[in-house]
Structure formats: structure tokens, C-alpha cells
Amino acid sequence: MNAMTASSKCRAAFAATAAAAVLAAVPVVGAQTAHAQPYPPDPPSLTLSATTVDAGDELSFTGTGFDPNEGVVALLLSKPIKLGRFTADSNGTVQGTVTIPKWTDPGRHTFLLKGKESKLTPSAKITVRPNKPHLADTGEDRSSLLLGGAAGLLVLGAGTMMAVRRRKHN
Numbered sequence: 487m488n489a490m491t492a493s494s495k496c497r498a499a500f501a502a503t504a505a506a507a508v509l510a511a512v513p514v515v516g517a518q519t520a521h522a523q524p525y526p527p528d529p530p531s532l533t534l535s536a537t538t539v540d541a542g543d544e545l546s547f548t549g550t551g552f553d554p555n556e557g558v559v560a561l562l563l564s565k566p567i568k569l570g571r572f573t574a575d576s577n578g579t580v581q582g583t584v585t586i587p588k589w590t591d592p593g594r595h596t597f598l599l600k601g602k603e604s605k606l607t608p609s610a611k612i613t614v615r616p617n618k619p620h621l622a623d624t625g626e627d628r629s630s631l632l633l634g635g636a637a638g639l640l641v642l643g644a645g646t647m648m649a650v651r652r653r654k655h656n
Contacts, residue, residue, distance in 0.1 A: 532599060532608035541617035542588040549599040549608055552578040556601050560584050563596040592616045
């Protein structure tokens with residue numbers, strides 16, 4: 487009976503091992519091939535359309551390295567100013583255009599993108615120049631007409647003054 491018990495135990499162990507092998511192999515059979523991800527992943531990057539802008543002007547940017555479809559906030563630092571919210575594409579790239587507020591203090595600032603999930607914060611230094619009022623371009627320059635009219639009125643006024651003086655003396 488001892489021999490039979492040993493044989494039964496051996497068969498049970500063999501069956502358990504075979505069952506474990508089958509269970510371990512099942513997920514591998516249906517698995518898809520893995521795509522190699524670069525390791526370490528590429529660092530995030532930020533590219534700007536300009537590094538010197540006037541307050542009130544637009545600034546375009548491209549940021550990479552974010553999670554696919556991640557929410558990204560564009561900020562201007564010195565005093566934190568939220569410039570806009572954007573969404574990265576399926577490759578983790580975010581693109582957009584923001585307007586630097588007209589009331590932004592002139593000088594050096596940091597433009598920063600902040601990923602909501604990844605917490606990535608690529609940044610770049612920019613210089614903001616003072617807001618310069620832009621004169622409207624109406625397509626016509628009437629300054630010479632206005633200057634001529636003013637000169638004509640001045641001559642007319644002087645002539646009138648001379649005529650009044652002559653009358654008083656006569």
C-alpha cells in the first residue's frame with residue numbers, strides 16, 4: 487500500500503505541475519507583442535515661436551513628453567499668470583497659442599507648461615517688452631492735409647488781426 491500511495495502522490499504532483507504550466511501559458515498565448523519604449527524616456531521639450539515678445543502679443547508653443555491626451559496648463563511665471571488650458575495629442579505633444587496680457591510687467595519671465603497627470607514642467611525664459619499702443623492703419627495719411635488746414639487758419643487769423651488794427655488806426 488505504501489508503493490501505491492507514493493505512486494498516487496507522484497501522479498498528483500505531476501498533475502499539479504502540468505496544470506500550473508497550462509495556467510501560466512494561457513496568458514502568453516493570447517498576448518500581443520510588446521512595443522519597445524525608449525528607456526529612459528526622452529526628456530520633455532518646449533519650443534516657442536519667439537523668446538522676446540511685446541505685452542499683448544501672441545506666443546505659439548509646442549511641448550513634448552506628456553502623457554497621451556493629458557491636460558496641460560500654460561503659465562507665465564514671475565507672478566503666476568494662467569494663460570490657457572490645452573490637451574496633449576495621442577503622442578503626448580501639445581501645441582497652442584497664448585496671448586501675453588497687456589498688463590504684464592516688462593522684463594524676464596518664465597513660460598511653463600504643466601502636465602496635470604505627469605506633472606512634467608518644461609519651461610523656457612522669455613523677455614516681455616512694454617505694451618506699445620499700435621496706431622490704427624486706416625490706409626490714408628491725412629497729416630499733411632491737417633497741417634495745411636492749420637497753417638491756413640493761422641494765416642487767416644493773422645490777416646484778420648492786421649485788418650482790425652488798421653481799422654482802429656484810421
